[in-house]
Amino acid sequence: MVNHQIIDDRTTNLSIEDFAALRENLHEQRLFRQEQLHQLSTAAMTRADAFLARQAAAQTEVRVKLAASARMVLDDVEAALERLDKGRYGTCGLCRSPIDRERLMIVPQARYCGRCQQVNEVGR
Numbered sequence: 001m002v003n004h005q006i007i008d009d010r011t012t013n014l015s016i017e018d019f020a021a022l023r024e025n026l027h028e029q030r031l032f033r034q035e036q037l038h039q040l041s042t043a044a045m046t047r048a049d050a051f052l053a054r055q056a057a058a059q060t061e062v063r064v065k066l067a068a069s070a071r072m073v074l075d076d077v078e079a080a081l082e083r084l085d086k087g088r089y090g091t092c093g094l095c096r097s098p099i100d101r102e103r104l105m106i107v108p109q110a111r112y113c114g115r116c117q118q119v120n121e122v123g124r
Contacts, residue, residue, distance in 0.1 A: 076109040092116050 083089040090099050092113040099113045112120060 073109070076111070079111070080109040094120070 080089060083091075090104060091097070092099055093111045094116040095113065097113050099110055103110055103114055110117070
């Protein structure tokens with residue numbers, strides 16, 4: 001129900017039309033602010049979703065890199081098993097010198113002796 005009274009206050013001389021215009025203005029501002037808050041909360045959720053997406057992407061990237069590393073080591077292990085089967089295990093794939101026992105005990109899938117491994121890594 002709309003109150004059409006004129007406030008009898010000496011400092012405000014508002015007519016019925018003034019009140020109607022002010023009420024309409026206030027309704028428009030309320031709608032505007034409600035929409036603004038809705039958009040801000042949606043944007044905040046979007047930022048939160050974007051953060052979660054970045055976090056998930058980072059975790060996915062880590063998993064992909066770990067999987068690639070695991071595949072590389074698995075390939076090296078399978079190659080070492082094949083060298084064992086063929087009687088070539090423990091021989092450097094470059095210089096054909098024996099690979100030190102200590103090295104094989106630490107890195108059983110080693111393809112190269114320590115010296116050739118260093119040369120190979122420098123060349124990368």
